[in-house]
Amino acid sequence: MKKFLLSVCALLSMVGAQAQDVVTHAVARDFNVNQAQIIQTSGDKKYYNTTDVSAIDLDQATGCITVNLGTGTDVFNGSVSGIVFTKKLSNAQGVQIIDAQGWLESAYVKFADYAGATTYHVYVKGGKYADFTRIDDQLIRSYGTYNRADAMGMKAGEYALKVVPVIDDTEVEAGANVVSGLVVRNYNRDGYAHHQATAGIGAYNNDGTLKSDARVLYVSKANAKTVTLEMQVGSNKYETRTGIQSIIQAYEKGVETRPLAIRIIGLLKMDDMPTLGSSSIGLQVKGKGQNMNLTIEGVGSDATFHGFGVLVRACRYVELRNLGVMMHEEDGISFDTDNEHVWGHNLDIFYGRNHGGDKAKGDGSFDVKGTFYCTVSDNHFWDSGKCNLNSNGDEVDYVTYRHNWYDHSDSRHPRVRKSKHLHVYNNYFDGNAKYGVGATTGSCIFVEKNYFRNCKYPMLISKQGSDIHNGVGSAADTKGTFSSEDGGIIKAYDNFMTGQKSFEPYVAGHTTYSKHFDAYVVENRGDQVPAEVVTLQGGTGYNNFDTDADFYTYTPTDTQDVPAVVTGWYGAGRCEHGDFQYTFNNATEDANYDVILDLSNKLEAYISSLVKIYGDMGAVTADPDPTPDPTPDPEPQEGNIICTFDGSPSNSMFTVSSTTAYGDGKITYDGTYLKKGVKLDSKGAICFTPQKDYNMILVLATAKSGRDVKLNDVKTTVSGTENTAGAYYELQPIALTSGTTYTILKGSAESLVMMIKLVEVNP
Structure with missing residues (x-):
């Protein structure tokens, strides 16, 4: 290959x-x-x-x-x-492979039954796994007409999966098959949840691998009430808890911090669950302010909560991902009260229970209240009524909404009160009957590089502009959307809009549009909103938080690419876009905010096609090869090594810090075009430990002025050669010693590292 x-x-x-x-x-x-x-x-x-x-x-x-x-x-x-x-498959007589793909920090293989096999063993190779390593048996399931195995906890790279049939407890190697070329990407960790975080959010490192000493608990309808796990509940005090809710409730003692990944398999309905911690929402995840290092995630494409949602309170370092939530009683997901560094992503959120009025589609789909340093990203909202409430009058701040697919959802994308640091970027607003972003109560929102398709009002500020028809018209026209609350203010940059009813940018000196505006639109991202631009009701000005030096680093998607990226294979929602599909008729549903009865009925009747889980659902497992953050296990090093950077290192020997950003270098080196490199600014860093003696050659983009770096805090003094046609600067070789850990930092000026070449000294 x-x-x-x-x-x-x-x-x-x-x-x-x-x-x-x-x-x-x-x-x-x-x-x-x-x-x-x-x-x-x-x-x-x-x-x-x-x-x-x-x-x-x-x-x-x-x-x-x-x-x-x-x-x-x-x-x-x-x-x-x-x-x-x-x-091609090497064994035509082996297990028949039906499908195999890499996804986000995971890969799967679907395969047919093998004659006489009672179970299967599945192995993964690639990334930190130099040799084929067996995955947990619980990750192998039968769906009647086919089997499926999902390998999880994988860093970005290219992988192979091997399926071996087992007959009478013996592997049948003659029936094995290997599928290769599975490209795995990292989850995008840009956003406030990871800003100033001291470790990965949840049970995983920032490279996608499980944290050192992490435990893995598998939960399905068969064991949700009976699964057991030892949890720490006091100083040197441990209890064996029974049932998923009781296990999670142990965090309320404030002492359990061991990383735990709870992996949900298949469909969980209310009747399958023990008594839940929240009567209104469902599964309650509550801590006592400690770093919980907890991830609740779905396995494959069909992990679903039906009839209940998730309430998160007093939590630090908690992550929810790759789950479907449908027909929940109130909110689907609620980050509610005293949370920090929490992240909800790659969720499919559908209708909740119909309680009539503004709760006909359920209450909030994914609400954030009483929470700081939070990211809501890569989620697929299916015709939601009220998507993302941000503060119900409580204190909420430092929240990012990005790469979400607002698929015919009606309003609150988000609806913001009070937050002074709110970033909304790269979302796909896809046929929204009421409005997109709503700013009230003195909030400050930076709305950047979103794609609005037939969103009635892309942005609204309470009691001015499009919200009240510029104060002209009937009482209904001028009533407003937000209960007469004071306005919040929006800075907008590089958003695309088509099919909107109204969007009114600020116009300096204009009789109407200097007062009645929906956003202050800037030509350049770094442009600031002038102090004289304030809301009509409340007099709120913009604090220009997005141009502060300590704003987090991130790499936005080009605006015109947002629909393709958000709806694409590695985009919003669950793996494979989930197992439940519904196609909206844009002609009728773009402007419709009523419940779609056909969709509601299908959600109510949803059942899982899962037939069997091959593994022991009572077992607690651990990563067979745990990797501490941020240092990965080195790959075998043979000969010369080349590492390039396009959102992540191409060779796992190299790691970049969680605060590191990537920038456009656009160089051509030896006939190869490379777009992105590692930005060595005050926050950028590259770390690696060579296992042999090498000469290192750094290739920098001329797009930045830096022509040297610091290697272990010592500035390099070697000269280099500039290639004008290729737009790069190549430093002379620097000697490296086997077994030494090296950190590359900013030198005299900011630079972009496009490639690192290690040439073996004694091959």
Whole structure:
């Protein structure tokens, strides 16, 4: 198997919108032939049999990829992030592989029954696993017509999965098969939840691996009431707790901090659960202010809570991910009261119970109250009525909403009170009948690079502008949306809108639009809102928090790419977009805010197709190869090593700090186009420990002025050579010693590290 070490992320034309891809020759995934896999920036993949391909060409200036075939050509106009070549299955007589894909910090394989097999063993290789390593048996399930196994807790990289049938407790190696070329990406950890955090949020390190000494608990409908786990409840005092709610309630004692990943398998309904901690919402996750290091996550594409939601209180370092929530009694997810560093992402949130009026679709889908340093990201909201309340009058601040898919949801995306540091970026507003972002009660919101499609009012400020029809018209026109609350203020940058009823930007000196505006729109991200720009009711000005030096680092998606990225393979919602699908009719549903009866009935009747879990559901497992954060297990090092950077290091020997940002360098080195590099500013750092003596060559982008770095706090003094055509600066070799840990930091000026080459001294 070969892999192109190139990244050609989407580039917009200098003269207009990006040209459309022309793809007419791609074929279906076929595990019985060698294939080239074109990975698009959205995460979607196109496949070509290598016997049909004569050449794959790259235009380094535009990032355009052309696939040349005997029957014609396919063209990807700057929409490709990687190319992977995958081998055909080596064993035609082995387990039949139906499907296999890499996802976010996980990969799965679907396979047919093997004659006589009573169970299966599945192994993973890649990343920190130099050899095939067996995954937990609980991750292997039967769905009647096929089996599925999910490997989890994986850092970004390329992986292989091996399926071995077992007959009479003996592995049948002759029936084994291996599928390779599975591309795994990291979850995007940009946002306030990770800002100033001292470790990964939840049970996982920031590289996607389980924290050292983490425990894993598997929960399904079969054991939700009976599963047991030892929990610390006092100084040197431990109890064995029974049932998922009782286990979680042990955190209320304030002493349990061991990392715990609770993995949900299949459908859990109210009748399957023990007595829950919150009568109104459901499963209560409550701490006592300690760092809980807790992740509650779904396995595969079908982990679902039906009839209840999740309430999070007094928690630190808690994560919810890859779960479906439907027909909940009140809120779907509620981060409520005294939380810090909490993160909810890749959730599918559907209707709640119909309580009539403004609760016909349930209450809040994902509300944030009494919470600081929080990220709500990569979630798919399905026709929600009230998506994201941010403060009910309580103190909430430092919250990020990004890469969410507001799929025909009506309002509150979010609806904000009081928060002074609120960042809303890269969300896809997709047919929203009432409004997008709502600012009230002195809040300050930075709304950046979102895509609004048929959102009635993309942004509203209470008691001015579009909220009250500029104060002109009937009483109904001028009533307002937000119970006459004082206005909050919005700074907007580089948002795209189409099909809106009204959006009114601030216009200095204008009789109407200097008072009645929906947002202050800036031309450049770093532009500040002038002090004289204040809300009509309440006189709130913008605090320009987004231009402060201590604002977190992040890499936004280009605005025009937001729909493709958010709805793409690695985008919003659960793995594989979840097991429940529903297609909205834009013509009727964009402007409709009533309950869709057909959707409601399907959610009420939803059942799981899960038939069997092969593993012992009473067992507590641990990572077979735990990795402390931030130092990963080194990969075997043979010969020269090259590491590039496109959102993450291409070689796992290298790690970047959680505060490190990536920037556009856009260089061409030895014929390979590289877009992004590690930004070495005051927060950037690259760490690694070579296992042999090497000479290190650093390749810096000329887009930044830095021409040196600090290596273990000592500034480099070697000279370098600038390549104007390639837009890079290559430093002379620097000697490295085997077994020494090196940290690369900012030198005399900020720089962009595009590539690190290690040339073995004594090969």
